[in-house]
Amino acid sequence: MTRVHQAASLLILAFSAWVAVAAYKMTYWAYIGPGPGFFPFWLAMIMGTLAVIWFVQLWLSPLPGEASDMVPNRLGCVRIASLLFSAILFGYCVERIGFSLSMLGLLLFLLTALGRQKWYVTLSISLIGSFGVHYLFSHHLKVPLPPSAIGFLNSMGL
Amino acid sequence: MEYFNDLMMGFSVALTPQNLMFAFIGCVMGTLVGVLPGLGPAAGTALLIPLTFSLPPTGAIIMLAAIYYGSQYGGTITSVLINVPGEASSAITCLDGYQMAQQGRAGAALAIAAIGSFIGGTIAVMGLVAAAPLTRFALEFGPVEFFALMVLGLTLVSGLAGTSMVKALISAILGLLLGTVGMDPAQGVPRFTFDSMELMEGIGFVPVIMGLFGISEVLLNAEEKWKPIITAKMSTLWPSRQDLKDSIGPIFRGSFIGFLLGLVPGMTGSACSFTAYVAEKKLSKTPEKFGTGMIAGVAGPESANNAHANAAYIPLFTLGIPGSATVAILMGAFMMNGLVPGPFLFKDHPEVAWGVIASMYVGNVMLLILNLPLVGIWVKILQVPYSILFAIIMGFMLLGAYATENSAFDIHSMLLFGVVGYCMRKLDFPLAPAVLTLILGPLMEKNLRRSLEMSQGDFGILVESPIAVGLFVAAAVVLLLPLLRLIFGRRAALPVDAE
Numbered sequence: 001m002t003r004v005h006q007a008a009s010l011l012i013l014a015f016s017a018w019v020a021v022a023a024y025k026m027t028y029w030a031y032i033g034p035g036p037g038f039f040p041f042w043l044a045m046i047m048g049t050l051a052v053i054w055f056v057q058l059w060l061s062p063l064p065g066e067a068s069d070m071v072p073n074r075l076g077c078v079r080i081a082s083l084l085f086s087a088i089l090f091g092y093c094v095e096r097i098g099f100s101l102s103m104l105g106l107l108l109f110l111l112t113a114l115g116r117q118k119w120y121v122t123l124s125i126s127l128i129g130s131f132g133v134h135y136l137f138s139h140h141l142k143v144p145l146p147p148s149a150i151g152f153l154n155s156m157g158l
Numbered sequence: 159m160e161y162f163n164d165l166m167m168g169f170s171v172a173l174t175p176q177n178l179m180f181a182f183i184g185c186v187m188g189t190l191v192g193v194l195p196g197l198g199p200a201a202g203t204a205l206l207i208p209l210t211f212s213l214p215p216t217g218a219i220i221m222l223a224a225i226y227y228g229s230q231y232g233g234t235i236t237s238v239l240i241n242v243p244g245e246a247s248s249a250i251t252c253l254d255g256y257q258m259a260q261q262g263r264a265g266a267a268l269a270i271a272a273i274g275s276f277i278g279g280t281i282a283v284m285g286l287v288a289a290a291p292l293t294r295f296a297l298e299f300g301p302v303e304f305f306a307l308m309v310l311g312l313t314l315v316s317g318l319a320g321t322s323m324v325k326a327l328i329s330a331i332l333g334l335l336l337g338t339v340g341m342d343p344a345q346g347v348p349r350f351t352f353d354s355m356e357l358m359e360g361i362g363f364v365p366v367i368m369g370l371f372g373i374s375e376v377l378l379n380a381e382e383k384w385k386p387i388i389t390a391k392m393s394t395l396w397p398s399r400q401d402l403k404d405s406i407g408p409i410f411r412g413s414f415i416g417f418l419l420g421l422v423p424g425m426t427g428s429a430c431s432f433t434a435y436v437a438e439k440k441l442s443k444t445p446e447k448f449g450t451g452m453i454a455g456v457a458g459p460e461s462a463n464n465a466h467a468n469a470a471y472i473p474l475f476t477l478g479i480p481g482s483a484t485v486a487i488l489m490g491a492f493m494m495n496g497l498v499p500g501p502f503l504f505k506d507h508p509e510v511a512w513g514v515i516a517s518m519y520v521g522n523v524m525l526l527i528l529n530l531p532l533v534g535i536w537v538k539i540l541q542v543p544y545s546i547l548f549a550i551i552m553g554f555m556l557l558g559a560y561a562t563e564n565s566a567f568d569i570h571s572m573l574l575f576g577v578v579g580y581c582m583r584k585l586d587f588p589l590a591p592a593v594l595t596l597i598l599g600p601l602m603e604k605n606l607r608r609s610l611e612m613s614q615g616d617f618g619i620l621v622e623s624p625i626a627v628g629l630f631v632a633a634a635v636v637l638l639l640p641l642l643r644l645i646f647g648r649r650a651a652l653p654v655d656a657e
Contacts, residue, residue, distance in 0.1 A: 033611035036342035076381035091569035110549035
């Protein structure tokens with residue numbers, strides 16, 4: 001467990017160093033006062049110092065437990081990867097095939113593959129969650145959601 | 159008298175049919191958020207922001223505020239019926255509430271919790287009205303005092319969140335750094351934008367909050383085994399005369415504790431309810447019976463957490479400092495609607511400030527009337543398995559992230575911050591400081607730079623004002639608290655909450 005936390009502290013230290021360098025390259029001080037780099041530079045310096053303190057704290061009093069305690073089991077890993085992958089795919093598709101079809105696909109996948117629901121439950125939630133929500137947001141809440149960029153799907157009102 | 163007239167004007171705004179409807183929807187949604195385990199008030203409020211996009215600013219804020227205090231009512235239901243807190247501040251209610259449910263007194267526990275929450279919430283809203291004159295004092299603040307105030311707010315939040323101040327401060331600085339992304343407001347120079355057009359306007363707070371709180375919560379729940387929920391049986395809803403008699407003292411004491419602690423930025427609802435529980439146990443003639451179904455163990459904490467939820471608006475409305483993650487989200491919603499919470503809100507938009515305050519009175523009455531008859535419906539909703547809920551929550555978050563700016567970029571940034579939030583939770587980092595500073599960061603930087611521009615680079619300006627010096631000293635004391643704890647032993651430790 002301690003190793004994982006120490007690795008995280010080093011990662012934060014590296015991130016702080018990168019921010020500090022990037023901020024310093026911006027104008028640190030302008031003729032009227034602090035420049036755009038001033039605030040992030042000092043934030044990065046403080047963050048780096050805190051990362052070092054955290055590392056030393058862990059070195060002085062190691063945490064109990066194994067690194068493997070932090071890793072989810074196989075089922076958990078599959079679920080997390082599936083959730084993230086399907087959400088990324090949704091983000092990629094939403095402006096191409098439209099909100100309704102993207103959401104329909106996402107809900108069908110999540111409820112079938114991960115939720116393991118009966119087909120009629122899956123289908124009804126997916127239809128309401130995609131076409132129903134699209135109708136509610138577009139017509140009643142006046143929040144526009146993207147239509148499909150593909151001609152024939154668009155002409156079908158999708 | 160002037161403030162009484164203002165409050166009456168607020169009621170005239172809050173009692174319009176449209177705003178009553180927004181408060182009602184907010185109360186119902188908030189209770190739902192509180193009822194559903196695995197969806198806290200911060201994630202729930204962020205999740206429901208898209209519903210307010212087309213609303214007028216006052217209606218939007220009324221609805222979002224109602225979601226927050228409504229969630230405090232809802233959290234109790236799951237604590238009592240299934241021994242799982244709907245949100246962190248109701249965790250302590252499990253101890254006696256669930257025991258009461260096991261004895262067939264779930265109805266009495268829920269009724270006392272609703273009455274206690276109503277009284278706690280109402281006392282805190284009255285405190286909010288009484289605190290309004292403070293805004294005159296805050297109007298005298300210049301950039302130096304505002305910067306010092308924000309430093310104090312930041313240290314308080316970091317000092318009270320989580321178990322490690324170092325981690326809380328890292329989390330706070332991460333939020334401040336995220337706030338610097340985009341075009342520099344003073345000189346028009348892009349900062350950390352990687353030549354991306356989407357990043358020029360900065361990182362949107364809705365995707366960040368939804369990611370940090372919502373997505374990370376779904377990912378953490380994905381690790382668990384999804385079990386069916388079994389609820390305790392309900393008998394009569396009405397508490398006995400003895401229950402009422404035994405609850406009066408705890409309700410008022412809990413309300414007082416929750417109100418006082420709610421004024422401190424960073425003090426969490428669970429710390430308040432825990433303090434109220436400990437106080438009741440200490441004052442009880444039969445402390446050994448706590449944990450076996452004592453009504454005082456429900457009345458005190460429930461009054462305290464609702465008083466806290468309402469009192470947490472006082473630093474926001476008077477000074478522009480959000481006291482908790484959910485209030486910070488509400489502050490972001492104010493800003494999205496072109497309003498800046500703080501002393502100027504009362505001056506420039508009194509109808510919004512007083513309208514929202516008056517709506518809190520109305521909302522608390524609504525929740526009291528609604529919650530008892532609706533308990534049966536909430537129990538039914540509780541029985542919806544998480545294997546269905548996760549997909550609905552995920553779908554709604556993707557919709558919300560997209561609808562904020564009509565951009566798929568926001569979906570991907572939400573997912574990125576979801577992974578960041580997941581890792582932070584795994585490493586025991588508190589998320590609240592990051593959210594607070596993400597919202598406060600640009601204001602903090604603006605005030606610091608303005609101060610230094612006024613003094614032509616002389617840092618001495620930061621310690622010229624006695625108010626600023628007082629605020630900096632208070633911040634230093636908070637920062638040094640862990641050191642003082644080490645020196646004087648652990649008894650000085652403040653109650654903390656891991657969110």
